[in-house]
Amino acid sequence: xxxxxxxxxxxxxxxxxxxxxxxxxxxxxxxxxxxxxxxxxxxxxxxxxxxxxxxxxxxxxxxxxxxxxxxxxxxxxxxxxxxxxxxxxxxxxxxxxxxxxxxxxxxxxxxxxxxxxxxxxxxxxxxx
Numbered sequence: 001x002x003x004x005x006x007x008x009x010x011x012x013x014x015x016x017x018x019x020x021x022x023x024x025x026x027x028x029x030x031x032x033x034x035x036x037x038x039x040x041x042x043x044x045x046x047x048x049x050x051x052x053x054x055x056x057x058x059x060x061x062x063x064x065x066x067x068x069x070x071x072x073x074x075x076x077x078x079x080x081x082x083x084x085x086x087x088x089x090x091x092x093x094x095x096x097x098x099x100x101x102x103x104x105x106x107x108x109x110x111x112x113x114x115x116x117x118x119x120x121x122x123x124x125x126x127x128x
Contacts, residue, residue, distance in 0.1 A: 023088070023104045023105060023106055023116075024088075024105040024106065024107065024108045025087075025088030025105075026085050026088055026089070026090060026105050026108075027085065027088070028085060029059070029062060029083070029084070029085060031108070032059050032090060032105075032108075032113065033059045033060060034058075034059060034060075034127055034128075035056060035057075035058050035059075035127070035128040036056065036057045036058075036059070036113060036125040036126070036127055036128065037056050037125060037126050037127075037128050038053040038054075038055050038056065038057060038124070038125055039052070039053060039124050039125065039126055040052055040053060040124045041053055041122060041123050041124070042121065042122045042124075043120070043121055043122075044120060044121075044122070045122060050124075054068055054069075054070050054075075055067060055068050055069045055070070056068055056128065057125070059083065062082060062083065062084070063080035063081060063082055063083065064080065064081060064082075064083045064092055065077065065078065065079070065080040065081075066078040078095060079095065081093040081094070081095055086102070088105075089102055089103060089104050089105070090102070090103040090104075090105060090115065091103075101117065101118065102117075102118045103115040103117055103123070104116045106122070110127065111126060111127050112124070112125065112126055112127070113125040113127070
């Protein structure tokens with residue numbers, strides 16, 4: 001009896017938890033425009049070990065430039081790539097091809113933004 005009750009409670013919390021977390025539908029490029037410092041990333045919202053990041057994403061004029069990306073003891077900047085808003089999601093071109101990364105805006109305010117990547121990873125930004 002206890003196992004059935006526990007399973008029912010977990011199922012109910014899972015369904016309720018999914019209903020509560022609503023994504024932010026972005027309507028225009030201007031909503032994300034500006035310079036955003038990527039502070040941390042996580043593999044999931046419950047991940048206890050966030051990864052500290054040092055890069056900065058600049059959204060300007062329909063392009064995004066990622067600056068100050070650490071690599072092998074030094075830093076580099078990625079050339080600008082196109083981005084667009086597609087069905088309320090952020091669609092960022094992958095450098096050198098016709099493929100795109102798709103990000104869902106989970107949370108957005110004047111100072112903070114959280115993006116969820118297509119593989120479930122989370123990106124936590126602060127506006128500069």
